[in-house]
Amino acid sequence: MVYVLEDVQTSYDYDEDFYPNDINQHINNLLHRIPKGAVDSDSANSLSELTETPISSSHLIISSESLTRRRQSHESVAAAVSPSLLLAEIKRFEKELVDIKIRSLFYLIITHFIFFLTSTGINYAFEYGMWSFSDSFWFSFVTFTTLGYGKTVPNNQVTMAFFGLFVVLGVSIFSSVVVLAIDLIVMFTKKKIDRFLYKIR
DSSP states (O other), X not given: OHHHHHHHHHOTTSOSSOOHHHHHHHHHHHHHTSOTTOOXXXXXXXXXXXXXXXXXXXXXXXXXXXXXXXXXXXXXXXHHSOHHHHHHHHHHHHHHHHHHHHHHHHHHHHHHHHHHHHHHHHHHHHTBTTBOHHHHHHHHHHHHTTOOOOSSOOOSXXXXXXXXXXXXXXXXXXXXXXXXXXXXXXXXXXXXXXXHHHHHO
């Protein structure tokens, strides 16, 4: 029940004035999320005991006061952090996130290119004499990019079975490349707009 207590400790959703009935209802809602087989090692802090046993108003007032103190402690910690330090940390995190996305996009493009050339060579070997290398290249391209014009169709059943399994991975990798590239474009465009708006001010 540690994760439940952590949710309660944040207490950011509560108003300044706490009402015992609202606290009790929130505890009941949290208890519904706990798996049936969950066991709390500390019976004194068990929230299940609060609902199974009669709850007096004094217990609810104590829990309300403890939540108030916890919320105030979180607010004091947040106030102790300077805005400049917080902003610098956010910028550092955004920069690391962009680096991770660019690196992931590079690896995905290399993987897709290797996957694409491998499937082209294997299809050319299976359809040897019926396809040229350009036909095999074109078939792999339109299939991996989900265009599928249907101009080039494999004649060998082995090619059909192989490419039916192979194309699942190829389309997945290609879709990941497209999604990640669009995400980076949107991110860089947003940064340019933010810089432009900052200069206008």
